[in-house]
Amino acid sequence: MIISNCKKIVGGSGEGQALVTMQPINFLSMVDGKTGEITDPKHELYKKSLKGVVLVFPYAIGSSVGAYTIYSIREYGVAPSAVVCYKADITTASGCAIAEIPVVDLPEGAHAIKHGSNTKVEADAGRIIVKV
Amino acid sequence: MVLILSIEIISGLELSRDEEEALAGKSGEALTSAYRILVAIGEATGAKKLIPIKWVHVSGVNYNTIGDAGVQFLDKFSRTAKVAVKTTVNPIGYDRSKPEDIPTSFQEKQSNIVDSYHRMGVTPSFTCTPYEVFDIPGKGTAVSFAESNAAVFANSLLGLMTNKESALSALASSVTGKAPLSDLRLEEARNPNVGIEANFKFESELDFGLMGYFAGKVIKESSVAFSGMSRPSMIEAKMLSAAIGTSGTCGMFTLGKAKEKISFDRKEAKAMMDELNTADDGDIITLGSPQLGMHELDYLAKLVEGKKFNKRCMIFCSRAIHNQAANIGLTTKLERSGAEFMCDSCTCVTPYVTKEKYDSIVSNSVKGAYYLNNSNKVKVALKDIKTIASEYTE
Numbered sequence: 001m002i003i004s005n006c007k008k009i010v011g012g013s014g015e016g017q018a019l020v021t022m023q024p025i026n027f028l029s030m031v032d033g034k035t036g037e038i039t040d041p042k043h044e045l046y047k048k049s050l051k052g053v054v055l056v057f058p059y060a061i062g063s064s065v066g067a068y069t070i071y072s073i074r075e076y077g078v079a080p081s082a083v084v085c086y087k088a089d090i091t092t093a094s095g096c097a098i099a100e101i102p103v104v105d106l107p108e109g110a111h112a113i114k115h116g117s118n119t120k121v122e123a124d125a126g127r128i129i130v131k132v
Numbered sequence: 133m134v135l136i137l138s139i140e141i142i143s144g145l146e147l148s149r150d151e152e153e154a155l156a157g158k159s160g161e162a163l164t165s166a167y168r169i170l171v172a173i174g175e176a177t178g179a180k181k182l183i184p185i186k187w188v189h190v191s192g193v194n195y196n197t198i199g200d201a202g203v204q205f206l207d208k209f210s211r212t213a214k215v216a217v218k219t220t221v222n223p224i225g226y227d228r229s230k231p232e233d234i235p236t237s238f239q240e241k242q243s244n245i246v247d248s249y250h251r252m253g254v255t256p257s258f259t260c261t262p263y264e265v266f267d268i269p270g271k272g273t274a275v276s277f278a279e280s281n282a283a284v285f286a287n288s289l290l291g292l293m294t295n296k297e298s299a300l301s302a303l304a305s306s307v308t309g310k311a312p313l314s315d316l317r318l319e320e321a322r323n324p325n326v327g328i329e330a331n332f333k334f335e336s337e338l339d340f341g342l343m344g345y346f347a348g349k350v351i352k353e354s355s356v357a358f359s360g361m362s363r364p365s366m367i368e369a370k371m372l373s374a375a376i377g378t379s380g381t382c383g384m385f386t387l388g389k390a391k392e393k394i395s396f397d398r399k400e401a402k403a404m405m406d407e408l409n410t411a412d413d414g415d416i417i418t419l420g421s422p423q424l425g426m427h428e429l430d431y432l433a434k435l436v437e438g439k440k441f442n443k444r445c446m447i448f449c450s451r452a453i454h455n456q457a458a459n460i461g462l463t464t465k466l467e468r469s470g471a472e473f474m475c476d477s478c479t480c481v482t483p484y485v486t487k488e489k490y491d492s493i494v495s496n497s498v499k500g501a502y503y504l505n506n507s508n509k510v511k512v513a514l515k516d517i518k519t520i521a522s523e524y525t526e
Binding site for chain 2: 007008009010024026028029030033034040059060061062063064065066067068069071072074075076087088089090091092093094095096097098103105
């Protein structure tokens, strides 16, 4: 499946298994900056690692410092290979811009990406390729 | 089978020639990074252009929040970056005149961060309430505030125009003097479509905090209207602003009604309370998130006059507010009751409060409760300031 005309937020391309959630993420309080694991027991991605995945999530919430957490997980080699947002926010966009993680915004079609499917994000072409 | 989903999205942030050249690397590495951030947040918020801003407030100063990766990033960034506009900064982790048992390694890393910001030429304010410390520019002035409580407060009560910036987007605005013209920097987003109506009598600042925390969760737009309660006092407005910023993306509130209405009843308030209030009692009291201002210090001093705290009570405030309070004898009054001032730092994510030292703490801060529970893993007994002053003094 090819999803085209996605809006590029941060350029580049990345591939991995899709990690999909409908719940927003507070990167400062919910993500371990060294391991890339979700640490909030109340979040549906609890104990899941962001390493190498294509993270599909609505948007970041809460702390403005979450942008540094995104940069940190990149420095520790445990960042997502790409990010797909329903409504990209300033924390995600700025953190990923510095961490060089490709980001696309997909307000309507993100539900088409199923959890665990092999997904490639080509941000510059505004395209997501999902192997069904 | 190949299925093609096609979605039409109009993109279009236009940069000036100078901005394009800086993005391409002509003005050095730091400015390239800064413009890369501004382009990304510009695209994310649908901006058409960048505009000059008058004041930047940066977060990402406490070592506990940015970690080693942040320390290294700022060290490198600050070698080639200078502030292009007035830039104030958030609290550090602890009061350097009271290092107590803060590990030496923490102190060194914190000092490295302070040095980096100093090299860039920021004003070393170490406050999360810059709106109580500095002169406020005229209504409608575009600024760039990270620190969510300050962004919400600036938009809602001061008429300044800022998006709910991130630590890195504010840093980018600091060194370029620019920010995207989008979202809450445009009038349209500042008129909420959805309102929250309080349907019970608020008893304290805590109810405002719980309503803000609820609003952050349910409001998907950039602004929200509140009705049904009294006009918030300074203490209540700070609590409300901080709570909205904690749980969502919403960056502004107005007072009044909107087209759509969501009810905030006792039931919703209790649900928020049940999530944040994780203990009945605490080992110590921490006040300040946001840092306390003159209003709170004055109010607290009156509440505890002639009494003594029976638990350790830490008051977090900025050095500037502490000095103002000291000048009129307010700090002496509070210290006589046993309270201790921790300047330049704040309850949120402070290394003073760790799970190794404390099982639980008492606070009136909804924002503080959220981060103590989730980041510091310390349980919180959430009580309003009046209750704290009466239950924990003799």
